[in-house]
Amino acid sequence: MVQVAVLGYGTVGSGVVEVIGKNNGIVSRNAGQELNVKYILDLRDFPEDPYGDRVIHDFDTILNDSEVSIVCEVMGGVGAAYQFTKAALEKGKSVCTSNKELVAKHGPELLQIAKANHCSYLFEASVGGGIPIIRPLNDCLTAEKIENITGILNGTTNYILTKMEREGADFDTVLKEAQEKGYAERNPEADVEGHDACRKIAILSSLMTGKNVDSEKIYTEGITKITADDFLYAKAAGRTIKLLAKSDAVGEDEVLTMVAPFMVDKEHPLAMVNDVFNAVFVRGNMLGDSMYYGRGAGKLPTASAVVGDVVECARNLGRHIPCRWEAQDAKLADVADIEDAYYVRVKAEKKSEAQAAFAGGRLLEIPDRDKDFAVLTTPMKEKEFAAKCQTLGDAVLSRIRLY
Amino acid sequence: MVQVAVLGYGTVGSGVVEVIGKNNGIVSRNAGQELNVKYILDLRDFPEDPYGDRVIHDFDTILNDSEVSIVCEVMGGVGAAYQFTKAALEKGKSVCTSNKELVAKHGPELLQIAKANHCSYLFEASVGGGIPIIRPLNDCLTAEKIENITGILNGTTNYILTKMEREGADFDTVLKEAQEKGYAERNPEADVEGHDACRKIAILSSLMTGKNVDSEKIYTEGITKITADDFLYAKAAGRTIKLLAKSDAVGEDEVLTMVAPFMVDKEHPLAMVNDVFNAVFVRGNMLGDSMYYGRGAGKLPTASAVVGDVVECARNLGRHIPCRWEAQDAKLADVADIEDAYYVRVKAEKKSEAQAAFAGGRLLEIPDRDKDFAVLTTPMKEKEFAAKCQTLGDAVLSRIRLY
Numbered sequence: 001m002v003q004v005a006v007l008g009y010g011t012v013g014s015g016v017v018e019v020i021g022k023n024n025g026i027v028s029r030n031a032g033q034e035l036n037v038k039y040i041l042d043l044r045d046f047p048e049d050p051y052g053d054r055v056i057h058d059f060d061t062i063l064n065d066s067e068v069s070i071v072c073e074v075m076g077g078v079g080a081a082y083q084f085t086k087a088a089l090e091k092g093k094s095v096c097t098s099n100k101e102l103v104a105k106h107g108p109e110l111l112q113i114a115k116a117n118h119c120s121y122l123f124e125a126s127v128g129g130g131i132p133i134i135r136p137l138n139d140c141l142t143a144e145k146i147e148n149i150t151g152i153l154n155g156t157t158n159y160i161l162t163k164m165e166r167e168g169a170d171f172d173t174v175l176k177e178a179q180e181k182g183y184a185e186r187n188p189e190a191d192v193e194g195h196d197a198c199r200k201i202a203i204l205s206s207l208m209t210g211k212n213v214d215s216e217k218i219y220t221e222g223i224t225k226i227t228a229d230d231f232l233y234a235k236a237a238g239r240t241i242k243l244l245a246k247s248d249a250v251g252e253d254e255v256l257t258m259v260a261p262f263m264v265d266k267e268h269p270l271a272m273v274n275d276v277f278n279a280v281f282v283r284g285n286m287l288g289d290s291m292y293y294g295r296g297a298g299k300l301p302t303a304s305a306v307v308g309d310v311v312e313c314a315r316n317l318g319r320h321i322p323c324r325w326e327a328q329d330a331k332l333a334d335v336a337d338i339e340d341a342y343y344v345r346v347k348a349e350k351k352s353e354a355q356a357a358f359a360g361g362r363l364l365e366i367p368d369r370d371k372d373f374a375v376l377t378t379p380m381k382e383k384e385f386a387a388k389c390q391t392l393g394d395a396v397l398s399r400i401r402l403y
Numbered sequence: 404m405v406q407v408a409v410l411g412y413g414t415v416g417s418g419v420v421e422v423i424g425k426n427n428g429i430v431s432r433n434a435g436q437e438l439n440v441k442y443i444l445d446l447r448d449f450p451e452d453p454y455g456d457r458v459i460h461d462f463d464t465i466l467n468d469s470e471v472s473i474v475c476e477v478m479g480g481v482g483a484a485y486q487f488t489k490a491a492l493e494k495g496k497s498v499c500t501s502n503k504e505l506v507a508k509h510g511p512e513l514l515q516i517a518k519a520n521h522c523s524y525l526f527e528a529s530v531g532g533g534i535p536i537i538r539p540l541n542d543c544l545t546a547e548k549i550e551n552i553t554g555i556l557n558g559t560t561n562y563i564l565t566k567m568e569r570e571g572a573d574f575d576t577v578l579k580e581a582q583e584k585g586y587a588e589r590n591p592e593a594d595v596e597g598h599d600a601c602r603k604i605a606i607l608s609s610l611m612t613g614k615n616v617d618s619e620k621i622y623t624e625g626i627t628k629i630t631a632d633d634f635l636y637a638k639a640a641g642r643t644i645k646l647l648a649k650s651d652a653v654g655e656d657e658v659l660t661m662v663a664p665f666m667v668d669k670e671h672p673l674a675m676v677n678d679v680f681n682a683v684f685v686r687g688n689m690l691g692d693s694m695y696y697g698r699g700a701g702k703l704p705t706a707s708a709v710v711g712d713v714v715e716c717a718r719n720l721g722r723h724i725p726c727r728w729e730a731q732d733a734k735l736a737d738v739a740d741i742e743d744a745y746y747v748r749v750k751a752e753k754k755s756e757a758q759a760a761f762a763g764g765r766l767l768e769i770p771d772r773d774k775d776f777a778v779l780t781t782p783m784k785e786k787e788f789a790a791k792c793q794t795l796g797d798a799v800l801s802r803i804r805l806y
Contacts, residue, residue, distance in 0.1 A: 019546050019689050020546075022688075022689075023546055023547070023548055023688070023689065026545075026546070026547070026548055027545065027546050029613075029727070030545035030546075030727070031545070032725070124543065130689070130690040130691070130693065131693055132535075132539045132543035132544065132693070135538070135539070135542060135543050136535045136538070136539060136543075139538060139542070139711075139715060140527065140535035140538050140539075140708075140711050141535065141707075141711060142429075142430065142433035142434070142710075142711045142714040142715070143422050143423075143426055143429070143430050143433075143706075143707045143708075143710035143711045143713075143714060144426065144429070144707055144711075145426055145429055210432075267675075269672075269675055269676075269696060272670075272672060272675050273672075284707065285425075285426070286422050286425075286426065286533070286703040286704065286706065286707040287533040287697060287698060287703070287704045287707045287708075288533070288697070288698050288703075288704060289697060289698070290533065290534055290535070290695070290696060290697030290698070291694070291695075291696040291697065292693070292694075292695060292696075293672060293693060293694040293695075293696065294690060294691070294692060294693030294694065295690060295691050295692070295693070300689040300690070300691075301689065301690045301691060303546075303689065304544075304546045304547055304687065304689040304690045305543075305546075305690075307545075307546035308542075308543050308544060308545045308546045308547075310546075311545040311546060312542060312545070315725070322435070322718070324432070324433070
């Protein structure tokens with residue numbers, strides 16, 4: 001019997017308890033022995049809950065119980081969650097988490113502590129919810145030099161963009177509706193400004209490079225400036241708009257990581273990733289492209305990934321599962337220096353100037369619409385593009401990179 | 404240093420040697436120690452090859468060299484490959500393979516021998532080429548009751564169907580072109596009749612159930628009867644045609660496994676899997692849908708998966724990597740008893756009879772075409788559908804299940 005403690009009885013925590021309970025036969029068989037939730041740590045009491053008798057308020061009870069060998073940290077945040085994770089690992093208890101913020105901030109240190117104490121720190125659920133992506137990168141694509149990772153990593157923004165595309169609605173309208181349905185938080189900033197996707201691509205980029213990619217240094221743009229008009233032009237161009245988080249190996253040892261909305265060709269597999277679904281595209285030098293797709297959030301999908309990690313820890317008790325993510329900072333390339341092609345929408349009165357500035361680009365016009373037009377530019381350096389836009393001043397209504 | 408032997412210096416074998424050579428830094432770092440190809444077993448000599456000095460002709464050299472701890476069986480077939488694999492495992496040498504035929508036929512026995520000898524039998528490359536799918540099923544989705552697996556598992560047929568769709572061409576024309584380009588074998592039967600996909604879904608179904616799904620008992624239809632006319636109607640219905648290999652959990656302990664062409668809704672992610680790409684859709688009771696997509700064949704993608712397995716074995720020397728696939732046969736449900744909806748194309752002269760037989764279905768007609776029409780039926784049991792078709796006799800021109 002393997003005893004498990006769950007830290008935090010919120011959405012994911014109650015999911016973890018539910019998955020271990022409902023699928024106990026499968027989970028225990030896969031783990032090689034029975035899994036049991038011995039403690040649930042929460043500040044609150046749950047007297048009506050069937051697992052209410054396992055709820056405790058003092059983390060030390062878990063820490064000092066030598067029967068507990070695996071801890072699920074699903075409380076979130078980087079304060080107590082960090083202290084508890086560290087303490088558990090130092091006691092040789094493996095920790096499985098969905099806490100992307102903590103993984104992005106303290107991943108290398110916690111992995112090092114796990115290694116030193118012959119236990120594991122696993123975080124499959126921190127990126128892409130229930131989609132297996134961390135383990136495929138760590139344990140499957142081990143013969144590959146990973147050249148690129150591109151993901152739709154945030155379900156809320158993907159839901160909003162999908163709705164905008166389908167209904168021709170504006171960002172604010174769809175955001176409000178998403179909030180009413182519970183698909184977006186009341187304070188949606190972390191999602192719509194790209195911060196959530198940024199933490200996730202920081203984790204994936206770190207695994208890709210083996211070095212630490214600091215999420216705070218990643219160039220990040222959100223989707224708040226995307227309009228219904230942009231979707232109109234996207235459609236005319238055979239494209240759609242997605243918030244992509246991507247990371248490219250540049251030269252020998254640099255990585256270019258960014259989060260921004262992109263106009264994606266409708267033929268690209270990422271274009272059909274709709275609603276709250278997530279997907280991660282990975283390009284390796286031998287395999288070429290591969291893609292991992294599924295539910296990137298939600299109670300049970302996320303909990304399923306946490307419990308999958310618990311099973312892996314149970315199979316490897318007393319043994320560290322390796323993960324190459326060193327504390328040394330990865331070298332980040334400067335976004336200004338890379339080449340991108342752009343969609344740029346411009347007021348009609350500046351048509352000749354814009355066509356001159358973006359000579360060679362593809363002109364996009366919508367019939368019976370005379371207030372603006374758009375150009376899909378040829379590839380150019382970001383700083384060159386910015387300079388061209390500056391000459392057009394406030395006639396530039398919007399700009400989105402092409403993918 | 405971990406010494407590796409490669410059995411068979413054909414396409415995949417030379418790919419394995421190339422991947423270990425070109426990505427040696429990455430591969431060795433991921434393995435935790437240097438990987439080296441010590442022997443290449445082949446009947447031929449390769450005097451001009453940079454690895455020619457490692458080519459040997461006697462398997463016993465490998466078997467009796469205690470330095471060799473990992474063997475890549477990429478020779479194919481179920482004769483010598485079976486003998487060599489068994490002998491290597493009995494000596495405690497782990498075996499990594501791309502040989503789907505052998506895995507489908509002797510998987511449970513070879514896994515049992517590996518377990519008894521504290522080594523591993525890994526076969527990531529046997530399904531989906533370079534796409535990680537075996538390990539995600541075995542090691543990631545371990546908290547899930549898998550309810551369904553549906554895959555596009557054969558690149559040749561997917562290439563042919565994609566071409567037929569795009570060019571409006573007939574099967575024979577496209578097959579010939581594919582053969583000229585080397586995308587289809589001179590004897591294409593294993594691909595176009597669905598046998599290759601059948602072996603692969605047998606492996607996936609066995610992992611899904613934990614019991615043995617015998618590939619020879621799987622209902623299998625190929626794509627040779629699909630016509631350009633069918634694609635015309637598929638387009639009119641907002642669909643495309645794909646050869647799907649699928650497996651559904653039925654009731655408590657049965658599984659329904661089949662390989663057949665399906666008319667797939669264009670909105671479904673599998674519809675956009677084109678050309679030689681493969682994809683596997685997996686539905687779990689907690690996670691819902693997830694999909695794994697990539698190159699399902701080809702020298703380097705397949706070799707990359709074999710070498711990924713070699714890395715996993717190197718990380719686990721002296722230790723069996725578990726895989727639940729018992730020798731006991733899984734209970735297969737009878738295809739005749741399941742419900743499917745159908746596309747059925749019928750000669751124009753039987754319109755009223757067909758509409759009566761498939762009342763409630765959706766009529767599909769192509770403007771300016773009066774020789775035939777089609778119906779997308781309501782769901783009904785396969786045997787019920789077959790009976791209805793029989794009443795229409797040879798007026799039924801084609802029939803394809805809907806997905």
